[in-house]
Amino acid sequence: xxxxxxxxxxxxxxxxxxxxxxxxxxxxxxxxxxxxxxxxxxxxxxxxxxxxxxxxxxxxxxxxxxxxxxxxxxxxxxxxxxxxxxxxxxxxxxxxxxxxxxxxxxxxxxxxxxxxxxxxxxxxxxxxxxxxxxxxxxxxxxxxxxxxxxxxxxxxxxxxxxxxxxxxxxxxxxxxxxxxxxxxxxxxxxxxxxxxxxxxxxxxxxxxxxxxxxxxxxxxxxxxxxxxxxxxxxxxxxxxxxxxxxxxxxxxxxxxxxxxxxxxxxxxxxxxxxxxxxxxxxxxxxxxxxxxxxxxxxxxxxxxxxxxxxxxxxxxxxxxxxxxxxxxxxxxxxxxxxxxxxxxxxxxxxxxxxxxxxxxxxxxxxxxxxxxxxxxxxxxxxxxxxxxxxxxxxxxxxxxxxxxxxxxxxxxxxxxxxxxxxxxxxxxxxxxxxxxxxxxxxxxxxxxxxxxxxxxxxxxxxxxxxxxxxxxxxxxxxxxxxxxxxxxxxxxxxxxxxxxxxxxxxxxxxxxxxxxxxxxxxxxxxxxxxxxxxxxxxx
Numbered sequence: 001x002x003x004x005x006x007x008x009x010x011x012x013x014x015x016x017x018x019x020x021x022x023x024x025x026x027x028x029x030x031x032x033x034x035x036x037x038x039x040x041x042x043x044x045x046x047x048x049x050x051x052x053x054x055x056x057x058x059x060x061x062x063x064x065x066x067x068x069x070x071x072x073x074x075x076x077x078x079x080x081x082x083x084x085x086x087x088x089x090x091x092x093x094x095x096x097x098x099x100x101x102x103x104x105x106x107x108x109x110x111x112x113x114x115x116x117x118x119x120x121x122x123x124x125x126x127x128x129x130x131x132x133x134x135x136x137x138x139x140x141x142x143x144x145x146x147x148x149x150x151x152x153x154x155x156x157x158x159x160x161x162x163x164x165x166x167x168x169x170x171x172x173x174x175x176x177x178x179x180x181x182x183x184x185x186x187x188x189x190x191x192x193x194x195x196x197x198x199x200x201x202x203x204x205x206x207x208x209x210x211x212x213x214x215x216x217x218x219x220x221x222x223x224x225x226x227x228x229x230x231x232x233x234x235x236x237x238x239x240x241x242x243x244x245x246x247x248x249x250x251x252x253x254x255x256x257x258x259x260x261x262x263x264x265x266x267x268x269x270x271x272x273x274x275x276x277x278x279x280x281x282x283x284x285x286x287x288x289x290x291x292x293x294x295x296x297x298x299x300x301x302x303x304x305x306x307x308x309x310x311x312x313x314x315x316x317x318x319x320x321x322x323x324x325x326x327x328x329x330x331x332x333x334x335x336x337x338x339x340x341x342x343x344x345x346x347x348x349x350x351x352x353x354x355x356x357x358x359x360x361x362x363x364x365x366x367x368x369x370x371x372x373x374x375x376x377x378x379x380x381x382x383x384x385x386x387x388x389x390x391x392x393x394x395x396x397x398x399x400x401x402x403x404x405x406x407x408x409x410x411x412x413x414x415x416x417x418x419x420x421x422x423x424x425x426x427x428x429x430x431x432x433x434x435x436x437x438x439x440x441x442x443x444x445x446x447x448x449x450x451x452x453x454x455x456x457x458x459x460x461x462x463x464x465x466x467x468x469x470x471x472x473x474x475x476x477x478x479x480x481x482x483x484x485x486x487x488x489x490x491x492x493x494x495x496x497x498x499x500x501x502x503x504x505x506x507x508x509x510x511x512x513x514x515x516x517x518x519x520x521x522x523x524x525x526x527x528x529x530x531x532x533x534x535x536x537x538x539x
Contacts, residue, residue, distance in 0.1 A: 062117040062129055063138060068170055070095040073148045074183075074230070074242035077122045081106045089119040089128070092144065101128055122148060123215075143235055149226065150233040152209045160209075160232065161202065161502035167234045175239040179499065180231045181513035183242040187263040189512055191247055193497040194270045196510055197451045197532060199228045200499050201396060207291040218280040223249050240513055266453055266495050267337075267400050267530055274336055287334070296336045299392040300373070304329045304384045320378045320385040332391065337398040340369040341379070342416045366420035369401075373430050390430045397427060397447060397533040404459055413459035418528050422449040422500075422520055425533065447533035450500045454526035457492035498523050 072095055078085045079099035088097050089107045093116035098107035101119060111117055111130035118136070120127045125145045127136045165177040178199070182192040199205050208225040209232065211217070217225070223246040230241045250258050254272060258264050274292055283290030287297050305328050311321040322328060343364055371377055375389030403414045428445025496511040498518065509518045 063136070063140060065116070066092040066118055066141075066144075067094070068144065068237055071144065071147070071237055072242075073122070075244050076248055077245070079106055088122050090122055090148075091116050092118040092120055092127075097122070101130055101133060103131075120144065120148070125149065143237075146233065146235060147230075147237050150229040152229065152232075154210065157206050157209050160206075164501055164503045164506075165234060167236070169236050169239040171238075173239040175236070176501075176508070176515070177234045178232045179501070179508050179510065179515050180236070181240045181510065181515050183240060183244070184512040185242070185244060185247060186261045188243070188247050188260050189495045190264050190266040190269055191250065191258070192243065192512055193266055193453045193495045193510075193530075194273060195224075195227065195243055195246070196497050196499060197270070197453060197530070198224075198273070199231050200451060201295060201532065202502070203291055203295050203395070205232070220246075220249050220253050220276060221280045224277070263493060265404075266455070270398070270530065271337065292336075293334075295396050296394050296398060297334050298336075298390065298394040298397070299332060300335050301375075301389040301391055302329075302331050302333060303387040303389070304331075307380065307383060307385055310378075310385050320380060322378055322385055322387060337400050338373065339400045339402055340366075340418075341372060341402055342369070342414045342418075345414050345416060361415050361417055363417040363419055366418055366425065369418070370427070370430060375430075375432060389432060391432070393427055393431065393535070395535050397535075399531040399533065401528050401531070403455065403527060403529055411459045413455075413527075415527065417524070419524065420449070420528075420531075422523065424448065424536070427533065444535055444537050446536050448500075448536060449523075449531060450502075450534045451530075451532035452498040452523050452526075452528055453530035454496050454498070455529045456494045456496060456526060459493065495529075496526065498526075 071090070071092065073090070076085075077088050078097060079088055080096050082099050084099050087100055089099070089101055090097055091107070091110060094114070096110070098110050098119070099105055101107045107119055108131055111119070117129050117132075118127065119130055120141075125148060127138070127141055128134065129136055160178070166174060167177055168174050182195060184192065199208075205228060208228040211221075211225050214222055214225055227241065227243055227246050230236070247260055250269075250273075251260065253276065258269055258272070274296065278290045278292040281290040281292065283293060287293045303322060305322045305326065307320070309323055309326040311323045313320070343362070345362060372379060373388045373390050375387065378385050378387050380386075401418055403416075405412050405414070424446040425448075426445055427447050431445075494511070496509060499508050499510060500506070501508065507518050507520050507523065509516050509522070
C-alpha cells in the first residue's frame with residue numbers, strides 16, 4: 001500500500017513537472033528542440049512544445065551506420081528531390097541531400113523509408129538523428145564537419161609554405177596538401193588551371209583561408225573560398241576536389257559567357273575572375289582596396305600617336321618612330337596583366353634550308369618579348385603607334401603569351417617556344433632609371449616563376465580568343481565570342497599548369513585529376529600561355 005502511494009506521488013510529481021516544462025516552452029520557444037529548425041515545417045498541435053528526451057548512451061546509437069566512403073560534399077547543396085537550396089541536410093549513410101528535418105520533409109521520409117538516421121545540416125554543421133529529431137554532439141564527426149567547411153588558424157596559415165605536408169585519404173591514397181587534382185566535369189579544364197593558379201598565390205590564398213564571416217560574402221566569393229580551403233585541407237575524404245559548385249556559379253554570374261561543356265580561353269576567364277573578385281571583395285580604384293589589386297596591380301605609361309603623325313620611314317619594314325613635335329597622347333594607367341606578342345611564325349620555309357631546319361620550331365627569349373615595355377620600343381596597334389613604359393611593378397606579375405590569332409575562317413596557334421629562366425628574371429630593369437622598387441633592395445628587381453599555365457595541342461576551330469591590348473587593366477578587356485551553339489572543343493586542345501611548391505622548390509604538373517612531380521626543365525617543353533612571377537623578398 002505504501003509502495004503504491006509512493007508510486008502515485010512520483011507520477012503526480014513527474015506529471016506536474018512535465019506540465020510546468022510545457023508551459024515554459026510555450027512561453028519561451030527557444031527551449032524546444034525544434035526551435036532551431038529553420039525549415040519552416042509545421043508541427044501539429046499535439047507535438048507543439050514537446051521536448052524529445054533520451055538517455056545519454058542513445059547519442060551514439062546510429063553513428064556506426066555513417067559511411068564516409070559515400071560522402072561527397074563538393075556538389076551543389078540542393079535537395080535531391082525538391083532541388084531547393086533552403087535548409088539542406090546530407091544523409092551521412094548514403095550521402096544524398098534532402099531538405100528539412102520536420103515530419104513533412106524529404107529528409108524525414110528518407111529516414112523512415114531507407115532506415116537512414118544520421119543527417120547533418122550543411123550550413124550549421126549540426127548533426128541530427130531522424131525521425132527522432134534530436135541533435136548529436138560527438139567528436140568522431142569532426143572530420144566530416146571539417147570536410148564540409150575546413151577552418152584554419154593564423155598559425156596554420158603562416159606555416160603553410162614552410163614545409164611539404166603529405167597526407168592520405170580514406171582509401172589510403174597519398175597526396176600533397178595543396179596540390180590536389182580537380183575534376184574535369186566536361187570541358188572546364190580552362191577553369192581548373194586558373195583555380196589552381198589562384199590557390200597558389202600566397203596573399204590571395206591566405207585571404208580565402210582566413211576570410212571571416214564568409215556567409216556574408218557573395219556566392220562567388222563563398223564558393224571560391226570553400227574550394228581553396230578544401231584544396232589545402234590535410235584530412236580530405238578523397239584525394240581530389242570537384243569545382244562543380246564554383247563552376248556553376250561562374251556560369252550563372254558570367255551570364256553563360258563561360259560554360260562547362262564548351263572549352264573557353266583560360267586568359268579570358270582569368271581576367272574576368274580577377275575583376276569580378278575585386279568588385280565582390282569591396283574593391284575600388286585604390287590599389288589597397290582589395291587583395292587582388294594589392295597583389296597584381298602595377299602602373300604603366302602609354303604614349304600613343306596616330307600613324308600618319310609619326311616620323312617618315314624609308315622602308316615599310318622600318319619601325320615606327322613617334323614624332324614628339326606633333327600631337328601625342330600620354331596616359332598613366334593601372335594594369336593587372338602584361339601581354340607578350342610572339343613573332344609571327346614563318347608562312348613558308350626556305351627552299352635552301354635542310355630538312356632539320358624545316359622541321360624546327362621557332363624560339364624566342366622571354367627577355368626579348370619584355371623589351372616591348374622598355375619605354376623606347378614603338379609598336380603598331382589598331383591604327384596607332386604605341387610606346388609602353390613600366391612605372392610600377394606589382395608583387396606578382398601575370399604575363400600572357402599571345403599564342404592565338406583569329407581570321408575569318410579559323411583560329412591559328414603560334415607554336416613559337418618561349419625560352420626563360422625560372423628564377424631571377426630582371427623585370428626591374430624595364431623600369432626607368434631612378435624608379436627603383438621602394439623598401440626592398442636590389443634583389444627585388446628580380447622575379448621567380450611560381451605558376452606556368454600551358455596549352456597543349458592544336459587550337460579549336462572557333463576557340464574563345466582574347467584580343468586585348470598590350471596591358472589588361474581592370475576596365476579594359478575585350479574578347480571574341482566563344483563557340484557557337486552545338487560546337488565542342490577539340491579533343492587535342494588541353495590546358496595544364498605547372499606549380500612550384502614554396503617549401504622545397506619542387507615543381508608539379510597538374511592536369512585536371514593528374515598530379516605528378518616534374519623536372520624544372522620539362523616546363524619549357526610545353527607551350528606557355530600564362531605565367532605568374534613572384535617578386536623576390538616579397539611578403
